[in-house]
Amino acid sequence: MTMEIGKVVLKTKSKHTLAAFYNEIIGLKVMADEDNRIALGVDGRVLLELMEVKQGMTAKQAKTGLYHTAFLLPSRAELGSFLHHLLESNYPIDGAGDHIYSEALYFRDPDGNGIEVYADRAREEWQRDELGNLPMATNEVDGDGILMAGAELDWNGAPSDTTIGHIHLQVSHLEETRHFYETVLGFQVTTEIPSALFFADGDYHHHIGTNIWAGRDLPKLDELETGLAYFTIKTEAIEMLEDRLKQFDIAFEKESDNVIRLEDPNGIAVKIVNNTKS
Template sequence: MRNEIDARTSIGTVQLRVSQLQRSIDFYRSVVGLRLLGQERNGAELGVPGSNRPLLKLVEIPDAIPRLRRSGAGLYHVALLVPDRRSLGLALRSLIRSGVRIGQSDHLVSEALYISDPDNNGIEIYRDRPRQEWHWDANGHVRMAVDPIDRDGLLAEAGDAPWNGLPEGTTVGHIHLHVTELPTTEHFYVDVLGFNLVAGMADSAMFISAGGYHHHIGLNVWAGIGAPLTPEHAPGLDYYEIAVPDTAAQMAVFARLQAASVPLRTDRGTVIVSDPSGIQIHIVVREPA
């Protein structure tokens, strides 16, 4: 039996490249609802009340070239998980008032809203249904769908309550990536890192998780099979963190990477590796909340 990644694994901080830092800060504060934790000349950290741990880091790329959606391997969206349905209703009401284009979907396990930042980095804001309402098949795959969302019900949950941004307890629930192709991607994330395959969409996408979650990482080839990695001088995903709960869990992943001859390096306790599409991952130790 293969070694599984620790069940308490989660997605940590996500670092995005942007073309105009102040414009992006303004967007993530006023539209998305994150708060500014810190800012330097070329970067910023954004989070939520009750925590100094950033959910997103932004880094400005000088002379950035424009990036179209689905133009290469890299970010499809980063998903911010709010703690309850009322919070999602408040976010929906605020997004409507902001005038941004809003996508939406009821995935059965969750209700989700989709927007894009000024550089076409995808953002999902969602809430989970209780785990007892999720349905799994005999193969251990979770049932998900792309049904219309109950927009009126969400707005009714919000009522007349004021919107003060995304609330305490919001996390990066998952990340969804465009990848170059699926077979080697599955081998890397499932056989080497140790995630479980929990859902798929024909031959175009798969979803993986730790600890019975509906998915921590989505992986698709919707940018095209063989799509090159989004270049470093374009806006997009710089890296994302896979957070494991202790050093033993990190070292178990490290050992599997070494056994599979995957190139890696370490930096001050972080294991840095790239997936088969070239997407950089930081494997960090972070005690569960």
């Protein structure tokens, strides 16, 4: 069974304002603009959808939902080209991290949603422990090296093979989260620390990150609060996952033969979709 993140859907008070940011800074192309939604992506694939909530409001306290959306670029050179573009735009960067298996840049969109833009190192360079798990590490990034790697590339927007490499979630309970993503959905835990769990399908470092850094027992977002509306998990075995949900008595709604909608234990909406659909 193969699973990966498909798209991230955000609620916003102004879809055009936010779309301009993701077009100009992240380099996504507007693929559809209708009613209260704008879809953005690359090469015909939707990676991000913005859903306008005209009466929307910012949550006044920490709640479950998005920690960051992580856009995966195909190479270190593309990351360097993006960093040149980001610096030229004077857009504020929150930080950067060398995670051994990847190099990453962190910042926020105008609504305050977290963003990571990163590139993976070659898999043979990933450091694993005796159980095959990846250690948690955030080392200083070689910014000059990244810039040099991208010096010969002109920034022309997000490369066509950009993907949502992973999504990182702010959750209420790690053990309930572990049960849902590992036991029910079938992801593997690849990295574990007392305050965070990282899950992957196959031999990737992680497709889903989860943490309780904002505290435990967080409430979920209200319907009119801006932030994460839902994200999609693409799979080639949607019938198998539907059977697993029934086995564990997990409530879900079938939107069609190709889409299952449910909530994880933190009240975060998830859609499981056929791998041929978005």
